[in-house]
Amino acid sequence: MFFFPGSGNRALLGFLHYSGSPSSKAGIVYCHPFAEEKNMSHSITVKTARIFAEAGFPVFRFDLSGCGDSEGDLQFSSIEDWQKDFNSAIKVFQKETGASNIFLWGLRLGAGLCLLQEQFADDIAGLILWQPVLNFSVHLKQFMRRVISSQILERKESDTEPSVEDELQCNGLTHIIGYPISKHLCDSFNHMANKSEKIAPAVSVFILSISLMDQSAFALKQYAESLKKAGTPVVLQHVKAEPFWDRYWQWECKGPAHATLQWLQGLI
Numbered sequence: 001m002f003f004f005p006g007s008g009n010r011a012l013l014g015f016l017h018y019s020g021s022p023s024s025k026a027g028i029v030y031c032h033p034f035a036e037e038k039n040m041s042h043s044i045t046v047k048t049a050r051i052f053a054e055a056g057f058p059v060f061r062f063d064l065s066g067c068g069d070s071e072g073d074l075q076f077s078s079i080e081d082w083q084k085d086f087n088s089a090i091k092v093f094q095k096e097t098g099a100s101n102i103f104l105w106g107l108r109l110g111a112g113l114c115l116l117q118e119q120f121a122d123d124i125a126g127l128i129l130w131q132p133v134l135n136f137s138v139h140l141k142q143f144m145r146r147v148i149s150s151q152i153l154e155r156k157e158s159d160t161e162p163s164v165e166d167e168l169q170c171n172g173l174t175h176i177i178g179y180p181i182s183k184h185l186c187d188s189f190n191h192m193a194n195k196s197e198k199i200a201p202a203v204s205v206f207i208l209s210i211s212l213m214d215q216s217a218f219a220l221k222q223y224a225e226s227l228k229k230a231g232t233p234v235v236l237q238h239v240k241a242e243p244f245w246d247r248y249w250q251w252e253c254k255g256p257a258h259a260t261l262q263w264l265q266g267l268i
Contacts, residue, residue, distance in 0.1 A: 007084035027099030031110035078188035200230035
């Protein structure tokens with residue numbers, strides 16, 4: 001575990017999972033999801049990183065600026081800052097491990113950032129997208145709606161307390177379950193919107209659908225088909241499991257790790 005410089009020279013926390021005997025020159029850089037999804041998924045992503053490392057694929061996890069134990073304030077962060085953080089993490093990982101074939105692994109918003117990053121980073125061998133967020137603007141609105149909905153249910157006619165939306169509009173800042181959401185951050189998400197969905201990566205892509213349904217959602221099937229038509233080598237696989245990024249009590253979910261490792265080993 002160590003700190004390294006990210007966007008704005010902020011110190012970012014990084015954690016390297018390294019078995020000491022890599023099976024190839026391939027390695028993985030992981031990008032976490034947004035806000036509370038990061039905390040809820042932490043246990044399973046750490047265990048998954050250990051599984052990958054034990055199989056010979058070193059993994060680098062890091063906290064984006066304004067998140068976790070990295071420097072910065074979330075309300076002053078942006079998607080652009082996080083892209084720079086991601087690029088710095090890739091360079092640090094290459095320096096520490098000597099990996100020349102790098103796979104970018106992301107969960108939810110982190111998967112969307114992987115798609116954006118693939119355009120700018122060198123030596124990217126493939127993308128591992130776990131239940132990817134393809135529209136940043138919609139994702140943030142859904143996150144905010146959790147509190148907005150509860151406010152509507154709890155509000156009485158005599159209540160004068162401003163809503164989340166009113167507070168954001170008037171003050172440029174509101175708080176969602178403890179997270180400071182600023183107009184600056186919202187504008188960043190809205191500016192990026194669905195740009196990641198429009199990217200056709202030139203590298204191999206593994207899309208992992210994770211839900212309690214018997215098959216992948218139609219939207220992910222449609223997305224995978226659009227990548228195939230654009231010439232991207234893509235595999236869409238479904239794992240029937242609880243969405244662990246939305247469950248504090250979910251500590252084990254080995255299916256996604258094993259499915260991903262099988263895909264990785266088939267490429268190397």
